[in-house]
Amino acid sequence: MTTAPTLVIGATGNVGRQVAVQLTERELPVRALARRPEKANLPASVEVVPGDLSDVDSLRAALRGVDSVFLMWPLMSRDPAEAIADTIAGSARRLVLLSSAAVRGDSDDAISRVHRAVEEAIEHTSLEWTFLRPHGFATNTLGWASQIRESGVVRGAYGSVYSTLIHEADLAAVAVTALTSDGHVGAKYDLTGAAALTQVEQVRVIGEVIGRETRWEEVPREVARELLLQRIPAEYADAMLDAFAHLASSEPDRPTSTVEEVTGVPARTFAQWVADHAAEFDPAAR
Numbered sequence: 001m002t003t004a005p006t007l008v009i010g011a012t013g014n015v016g017r018q019v020a021v022q023l024t025e026r027e028l029p030v031r032a033l034a035r036r037p038e039k040a041n042l043p044a045s046v047e048v049v050p051g052d053l054s055d056v057d058s059l060r061a062a063l064r065g066v067d068s069v070f071l072m073w074p075l076m077s078r079d080p081a082e083a084i085a086d087t088i089a090g091s092a093r094r095l096v097l098l099s100s101a102a103v104r105g106d107s108d109d110a111i112s113r114v115h116r117a118v119e120e121a122i123e124h125t126s127l128e129w130t131f132l133r134p135h136g137f138a139t140n141t142l143g144w145a146s147q148i149r150e151s152g153v154v155r156g157a158y159g160s161v162y163s164t165l166i167h168e169a170d171l172a173a174v175a176v177t178a179l180t181s182d183g184h185v186g187a188k189y190d191l192t193g194a195a196a197l198t199q200v201e202q203v204r205v206i207g208e209v210i211g212r213e214t215r216w217e218e219v220p221r222e223v224a225r226e227l228l229l230q231r232i233p234a235e236y237a238d239a240m241l242d243a244f245a246h247l248a249s250s251e252p253d254r255p256t257s258t259v260e261e262v263t264g265v266p267a268r269t270f271a272q273w274v275a276d277h278a279a280e281f282d283p284a285a286r
């Protein structure tokens with residue numbers, strides 16, 4: 001009997017790429033939806049098909065013969081959420097959604113609103129769904145890479161705020177477990193990395209792992225916003241700064257043990273993540 005492929009949406013992104021790789025490592029068939037298949041650069045065994053989430057017909061075509069789906073939401077808009085959820089439910093049985101821990105609170109920023117709407121749309125289908133609700137991604141610190149390569153000094157706001165950055169490989173491991181084994185239907189997994197570190201400490205750990213002197217320089221929120229706008233849209237920059245402001249005035253973010261409970265393996269440390277991405281911070285490697 002041949003196993004139906006898993007459709008991975010966002011397979012060229014941080015988490016989706018890991019999901020595709022980890023499924024192929026288990027010798028499971030993977031189909032990746034990609035806007036530019038020729039640039040996907042995925043393992044040879046992955047079937048890459050053209051498609052775009054803003055074009056539901058392309059999604060429907062990519063779903064043919066698929067039993068399970070990994071979905072991440074790359075869109076700024078929540079409008080197509082119902083159409084996409086219904087289209088997936090029309091073909092597949094199981095879905096793992098990369099959502100966000102931001103859905104849990106009462107925050108009303110753009111990111112929380114979009115993720116809430118996507119979760120609700122999926123809950124209204126007959127899909128066997130699992131929601132991954134991560135706190136911050138370790139990949140967020142790649143936003144500091146050019147500053148670290150150039151001077152070792154990271155300028156930002158809210159340096160004393162703790163976050164529990166998670167490795168994308170751990171998120172993918174949870175996703176692959178939920179896609180390939182029973183007992184995860186209806187779960188909303190609260191996912192973090194191994195420990196809570198302040199932003200100041202994260203910059204120090206990067207320096208320790210790459211063997212260079214690095215330090216945090218606190219700047220006013222407005223200056224930090226201008227720096228963020230050089231690489232992300234204003235809506236996301238404001239949501240990110242609002243999230244840090246919220247964390248600064250509330251209980252510090254704390255690690256959960258969900259990665260280990262689901263996968264049987266403890267979450268990777270931030271130092272491990274830096275070691276896996278050291279080349280990004282190394283001026284000589286660019």
Ligand SMILES: NC(=O)c1ccc[n+]([C@@H]2O[C@H](COP(=O)([O-])OP(=O)(O)OC[C@H]3O[C@@H](n4cnc5c(N)ncnc54)[C@H](OP(=O)(O)O)[C@@H]3O)[C@@H](O)[C@H]2O)c1
Nearest residue numbers: 010011012013014015035052053073074099100135136137
């Ligand atoms: N960063 C955090 O701290 C954090 C925390 C919690 C939740 N999240 C959520 O995690 C998600 C981001 O995950 P990530 O970092 O793995 O993503 P990512 O690295 O930013 O990758 C985005 C992916 O989406 C694809 N994509 C973009 N537009 C598309 C479209 N119209 N149709 C189909 N595919 C499209 C991109 O493919 P192309 O190759 O075509 O560009 C790429 O594969 C977001 O929903 C975010 O809100 C993030």
